[in-house]
Amino acid sequence: MKDYVRCKACGYIMEASKLGELCPACGVSAKVFEPYKENISEKRKRILDLHIHPIVVHLPQAIVPMLIVLAAAMLFLVEGRVRTALLDTTRVLSIFLPFSVVLAFAAGIYDGKLRFRKVTTPLLIRKMIVGSLFLVATLGAGFLSLYTDLDGLAMAGFAILQVFSLGAAVVLGMAGFGLLSSRFPG
DSSP states (O other), X not given: OOOEEEETTTOOEEEGGGOOSBOTTTOOBGGGEEEEOOOSOHHHHHHHTTTOHHHHHHXXXXXXXXXXXXXXXXXXXXXXXXXXXXXXXXXXXXXXXXXXXXXXXXXXXXXXXXXXXXXXXXHHHHHHHHHHHHHHHHHHHHHHHHHSOSOTHHHHHHHHHHHHHHHHHHHHHHHHHHHTXXXXXX
């Protein structure tokens, strides 16, 4: 098992063997570091060390704003090859988005099970409800992008679903951020 240290000034945690003269996060002297003991299980630590979380969880949160930008661009480009390319890109991303939401949802359930030994805590239940609404909105937007030309009412519905999806992504991100400072027994 690796030895870790924590900066008393900013809370940055790193492997002791990688500590240089200064804290890489805030720049104070390495003298202010103290030994740090990880408060998570080896199994969870191995999973976290894969650094898959940023991809799995934040990918849907990155796709949604991109779809809003593409929808806005299509409003101004009524005809032509550029609009066709934007529509094709929107369709591909709209088809992929619900799959990425399902993957993020499954990763959240798995992580919740590892962290809390159950997934019925109030925060996790709230995240599952918002995540389900996020999935429904992305499925609706995907349906509209596949089966319409995304003009008129279809574009308005698509835009509303994407704005709703963005709101859900923000709520999920804020709830996840609150978990950063939580101490977990395992």
